[in-house]
Amino acid sequence: MEQSAKQKNKKMYLFLSLATNLGLLFSFKYLDFFIQNTNSVLDAAHVDYQVAYMELLLPVGISFYTFQTLSYTIDVYNGKLKAETHFGKFAVFVSFWPQLVAGPIERAAHLLPELKKRISLKYENIVWGTSKIIYGFFKKVVIADRLSLYVNSIYGDVENASSIGIIIASVFFAFQIYCDFSGYSDIAIGSAKLLGIDLMENFKRPYLANSFSDFWKRWHISLSSWFRDYVYIPLGGNRTFVWKWHYNLFITFIISGFWHGANWTFIIWGGLHGIYQIIENILKRINLRSLNWFKKQLYLRQIVVFLLVVFAWIFFRATNFEQATQVLAKIIYFDYDFSIPKICGYKGPLNLFLSFFGIGLLFLSYQLDINLKLKNHKVFILVGLLVILFLGKNGESEFIYFQF
């Protein structure tokens, strides 16, 4: 593609690459979803025919490495990057083990030069990498796996759960998915650092965001920047009419939601974030006294952003749209059921206490430098190991983002 003189040929190679990569992703991940919806339409039209499901096994990490290779192809096409001629190096770029399964989704311009560096065993890298891995495991086994017990018990039986239980479970899920995913990213980044390779940061304390644009600069940064560069900006970004700008935003978030899974709930989740961004952009331009006051309240804005993010997570967590509406109904039509056994869930009060305690520990860990530049890594690693030993749950649940 890079060597083609004619633009027409370049486009053809690009199209071939996109079609192959996206075709594989579509086949493995989305085909049955489209078949399901086709069958629903046929059913509604009283057509006595159902398309058979393919039931293909989803290759682990396909969404991640597909996007990683797409970014390489598009960057070469756009002339931003020279094509890699060494097949082995390219293969390592695609399948680099720390980030193969669940990211961060690296750009070739960043990762390929890293992989070409000589692998060296440096004390500073080992120490920092180990600290990062320990921090990742802390988030995963002390917080995420703990919270999953409560969340699964409530969301597994929404009908019998109390409203307060559902609210707690929804908030817990927000922290569960953050700690699960950012924990994995930390382990991936730390593992790569042991070899002297720098991967990009994927999370920057997203629940401290004071706006939605800020949130998306802190949450799954590798994916949000990918969509910004390869979907949002090519659509026109914000350099167009206002309505087109909002349309571009909305479509980008819808696609982002769809990337997460073949279910209407993910699309709704993405759509909600698109709507949040659009409303935020509109409100930014409005000059109202009350709004200006609100814009100055940092903590209030953080709380509002967090609550709206939790609301969107309800759709992400629910197994289908019906369950999501059931959860929302339980919250809106508050039942005032404060029975302790229901609030505690089937794992009991100690688990509930440790869940809150874990979230407390997470915020305590925010006292540390965001880039984990510590004065004494030995103490951090020792304390981290002990916390994991005493409070960790032994692995019954896998990483949430492995399913994508």
Place this chain on the structure above:
Amino acid sequence: MNLYTSNFKKIAQFIGVVLPLFFLVSICVEYFFEKEIIFGNKISGASKINRMLNVSDENEIPIFGSSRAQGGFVPDLISAYCYNYGIDGTGDNVILFFLENELKKEKNTPIIINFDLNGISDGYGDNNNYVPFSNNKAIDEVFGKRLFFYQKISGIKYYGEFENYLKYYLNDIFNLTKKTNKGGSFELNVDTISLSKEIKKRKRKEKYEIINNQVLYEKYIELIKSTNRNIIFVVAPIHQSYFYSIENIEIIWSFFAEIEKNENVFIFNFSKENYSNNLFFNTTHINYEGAKIFSKSLRDSLSKYYILPQQHN
């Protein structure tokens, strides 16, 4: 200076400081945790195994069984000498382990065994029952294969289990969610909605066939014949809907007919007692109220046969 050598030295020094410190702290915590928390309560499986192996009270009447024993037999209401060794999730392999060890002791008190209606089968319960004994040869032979490799390493063997032991300890002291009594742990809460749903589900579900594990079956016969001590098999009350699930309940009665031929065996079957729904936690376990009624009935039945030793005031 060679960069690699100096880095390697630094890394080795780093590991040489952090790892020993980690194990020092964790082993110290482990020691106190075992002594005060794990063996400091009466209701965890580990504390019961520890008691069986290390305590010999010549007047004690042990009660063996699974969660139905643990949650159904109130020791103080049956006899002042009773102790509840029931462990959640365990099967006849664990009961036989307890029975075998009990028969090694020089005692002549009766032994009560809660017999479940799901047939003679294996069941190990949670690994946390056995982790404290990972270095004990007798336990390791029987249960060692169940443990993960790290559960045999001092310093990290309790990873993931601290909370479970702490829960037993807190429940035993504070009786928040369960009432406890000498090893017994009884459900206080009753969810009548879930119980009704479970009853309906049982009626709709397909029946299953009971299959007895022949090795364990033979082991029961062998141990019964090896002693003069009275062995009392008790079937605890069960919700009548349970019988919808079973295809061949007569296989249990055949086992009873076989063992009853021995003079030292007594069988008390409470499974057909029609207890009301409010005495059940679920269709296979009675709650605390049900346990109190059942324990008193059992005491009365045992007294009729003069099986229980006289209590000395």
